[in-house]
Structure formats: C-alpha cells, structure tokens
Amino acid sequence: MKKQTYAVIGSGALGGLYGAMLARAGHDVHFLLHRDYGHVSTQGLTIESIWGDFHLPNVLAHPSADTIPPVDVTIVALKTTQNHLLVDLLPPPTREGGVVFVLQNGLDVEQQSVEVVGKERVFGGCCFLCSNKIGPGHIRHIDFGKIVFGQYGEISDVMTDKGKRICAELNAAEVDAQFADDLAVVRWRKLMWNIPFNGLSVVLNASTKSLMDNVEACQLSDAIIREVHAAAAACGVEVPDAAIEITLENTRKMKPYDSSMRLDYLNKRPMEVEAILGNPLRVAQTFGHEMPRVEMLYQQLKYLDACNANL
Amino acid sequence: MKKQTYAVIGSGALGGLYGAMLARAGHDVHFLLHRDYGHVSTQGLTIESIWGDFHLPNVLAHPSADTIPPVDVTIVALKTTQNHLLVDLLPPPTREGGVVFVLQNGLDVEQQSVEVVGKERVFGGCCFLCSNKIGPGHIRHIDFGKIVFGQYGEISDVMTDKGKRICAELNAAEVDAQFADDLAVVRWRKLMWNIPFNGLSVVLNASTKSLMDNVEACQLSDAIIREVHAAAAACGVEVPDAAIEITLENTRKMKPYDSSMRLDYLNKRPMEVEAILGNPLRVAQTFGHEMPRVEMLYQQLKYLDACNANL
Structure with missing residues (x-):
C-alpha cells in the first residue's frame, strides 16, 4: 500500500517532532512554517529525542499554506x-478529500476544522509529550510522547479504517500512537492533567515538581483532578477512576518540565485558557454541572492573560 | 473619671497609629517596639494621617514587655x-487585671490571648484601615481607619461597660471606633474583604484596583465574598446580604493600596494565611460547610508562603 502523504500545520515542538519522524520513515510531509521557514528550508530539521536523535536535511517546507x-x-x-x-490554512491541503488530524490540547478544539471539512473527516488526538523548540528548526523531546487519538464525528467504518492506517504508519515511523474507540474519554483524561498542571504552574509560577513537593499544592492538584473527573462523568464520559491516581503518579515521576501554558505565559504569548479550561467549563455547564475550582483557575488565568496582553 | 492606661503590643502601621492618637489625647500609652525601639525612644513617633498629621516627641517606648x-x-x-x-508578652501589662484588646485580622485570633487572661477579659476588633509603616517610627495612614470591636467571651455587664469606656476614649482621641454587640458578625464581615482581596492580591500579584478592573477577577472576588457570606450563615452568624455589594463597592472606591498580606509576601515575611483563611475554613468545616474557592486560595497561599520560607 502506498504511504500516505501528510501536511503539518504548525511545525513547532509537537508538529515538528511527529512530522519529522514520518518524513524520516519515507512519507511526503509538507511543513507549514512561519518564523523558521528560512532556516528549515535550507538547513532542515534537527531532532533530539529520547527515541533517538536525527537530522532531516531536506524538508518540504512551505511559508504559506497556499503552496501545500x-x-x-x-x-x-x-x-x-x-x-x-x-x-x-486547511483548504489547500484538504481540498481533494484528505482528513484532518487535530493534535491539540483542550476540548472541542476540532470545531474550526469541522467547519472547513465537516466532522466526518476529522480525527482528534492528545499528545502526552514533553517537548520544546529550543532554536530554529531544532526540537528537543525530553519525556513521554504517546499520541492517543480517535474519531471526532460519528464512528464510521471508513474513518475507523483510516484511523487504523494512520496509527500503523505512525507506529512504523517509531511514534508511540494508539487509535482509541472513544475520543471523549481521551480528551477528558488529558484534561485531568492539563487543567491542574498547566493552570497551577502559571498561577503559582511553579514547576510540576515543586507543586508535587508541597502538601497543599498536591492536595489542590488532587482536588482539581477529581473535579475534572466528576465533570466528565456528568457529561456522560466515563474515565476510569484509576486515572486519578495515575495522573498524580505520572506527574511525580515526570522530569522537571515547564508546561506549555507556563512557557506561553512567561514568553507573554496568549495562553490556551479557553481550549483547556473555558470549553470544558461550558460543556459541563450545559449538563448542569459546576466545577468551582476549575472555574476559579480559569478566572485567575484570564486575569493573568489580560495582564500580559496589556503590557 | 481618670483616663485609662494602655499598652500596645506591636507598634506598627496599626498599633502605632492608634496608640499615638491615644497618647496625643493624654493617655499613658506604653509601646512595645522591636527594630524601631532606638529610633522611637529618642525621636518619637511621626504620624501622617488623613485625620491630621502630628508628631509625638516623647513616647513610653519599651524594648521588652518585661518593663511595661x-x-x-x-x-x-x-x-x-x-x-x-x-x-x-501579655503577662506583664495584664498582671493586675487589665483587659486585652485584640486588633488583628482573621478569625479566632483571640485564642492565644484567652489562654493568658481568660476569655472574660478579652475584646476582639477589626480595623478597616489602609496604613503603612514607611520608615522607623513613621506611619502613613492613607484611607479608612474605623475600628469595630466587641466582647470575645460571654456578654457581661462589666465588659460591656468597659467596652463602652474604651470606645468613648478612642472617639475622644479622634479615632473612629464603634463598640458592637456581636463580634462574630464583625469578624466575618471583615473576612468578606480580607479573604478575597488579601488572597488574590498575592496569588495574582495584583492591586485591588487591577482586580476590580478585570471582568473575571471581579467575578471571582464576588464569588469568594458570597462563599464567605454563606459560610458565616452556616456557622450561625448572620451578616446582612447588603454587605456583599458594599464590600465590592468599597473596594472599587478604595485608593490604590497594597494589602498587608501582599506587602508581607513581597517582603518575604510569613503571611497571615492561617488567621485569615485557615481558621474560617476549619470553623466552617465543624459546621459541615465547605468553601471550595476559599480552600483553593488557602492552598495556593500556603504553597507561596512555603516558597518564600524556603528561599
């Protein structure tokens, strides 16, 4: 079977890593680049990864989606x-019927992709990944890395086959990927990490390690994780109870890492507050379910985001 | 009637101001001083106040409680x-039966005084005061200033008369003071300001003005105020509903001011987290009442306090 072709919209710490691994495995991978276009089109991509370092000298780099x-x-x-x-950005690469694979944090982040290609052509996925872009075209992947993804719209045989094929290609490219039956479970489970640890790392100016080393911060993290878990259930999404303890345990074992939201905050970039906290709050509210701690964290982050924007 | 004699344990922005006003009015006021003893014993106290500036050249200053x-x-x-x-510190000035007047923020802050003199000899009070110590023996009082106080133990005629006399002496000294029937109402009402605005000003590194100018921070402040108000009711303390809006309105009108907790945090001093948040949380819990937002703020402040202590 012919290898599928890929485009990567947003070639940073995440898109750059996975796209480079697919390209190394022989796929045509078109990268949309912004600031790094000049560097990557001439020098390629450099990957330092716990899965093995490599350099990709020739990259299909695009400064605009129109040429993809x-x-x-x-x-x-x-x-x-x-x-x-x-x-x-999506119409050029998807115009002959290709699917969209939304690898972003948060809930209902597929919405804007659905508006372009329809929900029957959209996959969503979460990455459990610690990776940073440390220079132009230079990515350092320091921990974890697994992708779990699933169908955003109604489950269909065509999309199930397509998802399995993407998963097999990712695995063949040495990416730890898993095709899941239920995207909602995947997303809420990831929110159980992202909401407390992205949020508190910003508000308390803390690494995950310093949060886990403090009794009260640890209790608060636990309470927020339980609040998200309960909200998922109220929305009809059954995340196994064991995920609560696993989330804490994985965070305890994690190498010291600045969460993406903390890096955005420190670099005065807009934070993903709506995708990661606002959307889950609003979805839970439609089910009549409140998350007081998550709401408080949302309000605190909105305040800090506004302060950054006003600087 | 002979003027009563006073001692001030802790002669900072608050004790220094009120003590100096009583001394100016002709009371013997003994000040316990620590770092400022040398300065105040030779140069006196300087008060800049919205109620009028004055200098008190001769102060009964003590470097130790033993000489009071x-x-x-x-x-x-x-x-x-x-x-x-x-x-x-309390035995010397109270050893002949004098009363203790605890002018501190928080809840159940009278406990340590009760252990020394018994609860039948204790008044508690709150100050609605914006005042800072700006140099040795130099206090700047910029806004508000009212003291509201009451009996800590069972109401007794002896203590009621005593309280009225203290109140009259404060008023004669040009201090805005009020003797209240119910100390619990006074304390919870003050907590409705202290918990949100001391707490959030630290966690969000914010002035009261910047909190009130932001939609989400304002909503969060309102939610916390309502949580404290509801907890008071659950503990059998009926603070009038109107206090909710008055608290927000007073904060909107307040001159830009760094809360005492924020000043403590910025100067790496221990914060009054237990008195202002921990004690109310524990009291409410004994009534089976939870305050999730206040608890979260408490946990965040405990984390930040520990970070300061570990520096």
Whole structure:
C-alpha cells in the first residue's frame, strides 16, 4: 500500500517532532512554517529525542499554506489560540478529500476544522509529550510522547479504517500512537492533567515538581483532578477512576518540565485558557454541572492573560 | 473619671497609629517596639494621617514587655503569625487585671490571648484601615481607619461597660471606633474583604484596583465574598446580604493600596494565611460547610508562603 502523504500545520515542538519522524520513515510531509521557514528550508530539521536523535536535511517546507498540495492527512498542531486561522490554512491541503488530524490540547478544539471539512473527516488526538523548540528548526523531546487519538464525528467504518492506517504508519515511523474507540474519554483524561498542571504552574509560577513537593499544592492538584473527573462523568464520559491516581503518579515521576501554558505565559504569548479550561467549563455547564475550582483557575488565568496582553 | 492606661503590643502601621492618637489625647500609652525601639525612644513617633498629621516627641517606648507596667487595656496589634509570643508578652501589662484588646485580622485570633487572661477579659476588633509603616517610627495612614470591636467571651455587664469606656476614649482621641454587640458578625464581615482581596492580591500579584478592573477577577472576588457570606450563615452568624455589594463597592472606591498580606509576601515575611483563611475554613468545616474557592486560595497561599520560607 502506498504511504500516505501528510501536511503539518504548525511545525513547532509537537508538529515538528511527529512530522519529522514520518518524513524520516519515507512519507511526503509538507511543513507549514512561519518564523523558521528560512532556516528549515535550507538547513532542515534537527531532532533530539529520547527515541533517538536525527537530522532531516531536506524538508518540504512551505511559508504559506497556499503552496501545500492536497495530502491524505493534515495534522493540525498550532496553538489553539491560532485556530481562527484554520479557515484559510486547511483548504489547500484538504481540498481533494484528505482528513484532518487535530493534535491539540483542550476540548472541542476540532470545531474550526469541522467547519472547513465537516466532522466526518476529522480525527482528534492528545499528545502526552514533553517537548520544546529550543532554536530554529531544532526540537528537543525530553519525556513521554504517546499520541492517543480517535474519531471526532460519528464512528464510521471508513474513518475507523483510516484511523487504523494512520496509527500503523505512525507506529512504523517509531511514534508511540494508539487509535482509541472513544475520543471523549481521551480528551477528558488529558484534561485531568492539563487543567491542574498547566493552570497551577502559571498561577503559582511553579514547576510540576515543586507543586508535587508541597502538601497543599498536591492536595489542590488532587482536588482539581477529581473535579475534572466528576465533570466528565456528568457529561456522560466515563474515565476510569484509576486515572486519578495515575495522573498524580505520572506527574511525580515526570522530569522537571515547564508546561506549555507556563512557557506561553512567561514568553507573554496568549495562553490556551479557553481550549483547556473555558470549553470544558461550558460543556459541563450545559449538563448542569459546576466545577468551582476549575472555574476559579480559569478566572485567575484570564486575569493573568489580560495582564500580559496589556503590557 | 481618670483616663485609662494602655499598652500596645506591636507598634506598627496599626498599633502605632492608634496608640499615638491615644497618647496625643493624654493617655499613658506604653509601646512595645522591636527594630524601631532606638529610633522611637529618642525621636518619637511621626504620624501622617488623613485625620491630621502630628508628631509625638516623647513616647513610653519599651524594648521588652518585661518593663511595661500593668495597664488597663493592652492592645494586641502584632501580626497573627507572631501570636505564639503572647504567652510571654501579655503577662506583664495584664498582671493586675487589665483587659486585652485584640486588633488583628482573621478569625479566632483571640485564642492565644484567652489562654493568658481568660476569655472574660478579652475584646476582639477589626480595623478597616489602609496604613503603612514607611520608615522607623513613621506611619502613613492613607484611607479608612474605623475600628469595630466587641466582647470575645460571654456578654457581661462589666465588659460591656468597659467596652463602652474604651470606645468613648478612642472617639475622644479622634479615632473612629464603634463598640458592637456581636463580634462574630464583625469578624466575618471583615473576612468578606480580607479573604478575597488579601488572597488574590498575592496569588495574582495584583492591586485591588487591577482586580476590580478585570471582568473575571471581579467575578471571582464576588464569588469568594458570597462563599464567605454563606459560610458565616452556616456557622450561625448572620451578616446582612447588603454587605456583599458594599464590600465590592468599597473596594472599587478604595485608593490604590497594597494589602498587608501582599506587602508581607513581597517582603518575604510569613503571611497571615492561617488567621485569615485557615481558621474560617476549619470553623466552617465543624459546621459541615465547605468553601471550595476559599480552600483553593488557602492552598495556593500556603504553597507561596512555603516558597518564600524556603528561599
């Protein structure tokens, strides 16, 4: 079977890593680049990874989506704060019927992709990944890395086959990927980490390690995780109870890492507050379910985001 | 009637101001001083106040409680984080039956004074005061200033008369003071300001003005105020509903001011987290009442306090 072709919209710490691994495995991978275009089009991509370092000298780099040809799979790896751009960025690579694979944190982040290609052509996925872009075209992947993804719309045989094929290609490219039956479970489970640890790392100016080393911060993290878990259940999404303890345990074992939201905050970039906290709060509210701690964290982050924007 | 004699334990922005006003009015006021003893004993106290500036050249200054003679009224104006010292500081001035007047923020902050003199000899009070110590023996009082106080133990005629007399002496000294029937109402009402605005000003590194100018921070402040109001009711303390809106409105009108907790945090001093948040949380819990937002704020402040202590 012919290898599928890919496009990566947003070639940063996440899109750059996975796209480079697919390219190394022999796929045509078209990268949309912004600031790094000049560097990557001439010097390629450099990956330092716990899965093995490599350099990709020749990269199909694009400074604009308009030059990207139609591909089988378009990976969306922008920050969700950029999702309003997708209405212009997705049509070129998806115009001959390719699917969109939204690899972003948060809930209902597929919405803008659905508006372009329809929900029957959209996968969503979460990455459990510690990776940073440390220079132009230079990515350092320091821990974890697993992708879990699933169908955003109604489950269909065509999309199930397609998802399994993407998963097999990722695995063949040495990416730890898993195709899941229920995207909602995947997303809420990831929110159980992202909401407390992205949020508190910003509000308390803390690494995950310093949060886990403090009694009260640890109790608060636990309470927020339980609040998210209960909200998922109220929305009809059954995340196994064991995920609560696993989330804490994984965080305790994690290498010291600045969460993506903390890096955005420290670099005065917009934070993904709406995707990661606002959308889950609003979805839970439609089910009549309140999350007082998550709401408080949302309000605190909105305040800090506004302070950054006003500087 | 002979003027009562006073001692002030903790002669900072609060104790220094009220003590100086009583001394100016002709009372013997004995000030316990620590770092400022040398300055104040030779140069006196300088007060800049919205109620009128004055200098008090001759001050009954003490570097240790042991030299303070027995007085009629001992004002406790330490930080509550120093209350463990009261077991040694209170016996000298109270040894001939004088009363203790605990002018501290928080709830159940009278406990350490009660252990020394018994609850039948204790008044508690709150100050609605914006005042800072800006140099040795130099206090700047910029806004508000009212003291509202009441009996800590069972209401008794002797203590009611005593309280009225203290109140009259404060008023004669041009201090805005009010003797209240119900100390619990006074304390919870003050907590409705202290918990949100001391707490959030630290966690969000914010002035009261910047909190009130932001939609989400304002909503969060309102939610916390309502949580404290509801907890008071659950504990059998009926604070009028109107206090909710008045608290927000007063904060909107307040001159830009760094809350005492924020100043403590920025100066890496211990914060009054237990008196202002911990004690109310625990009291509410004994009534089976939870305050999730206040608890979260408590946990966040405990984390930040520990970070400061570990520096």
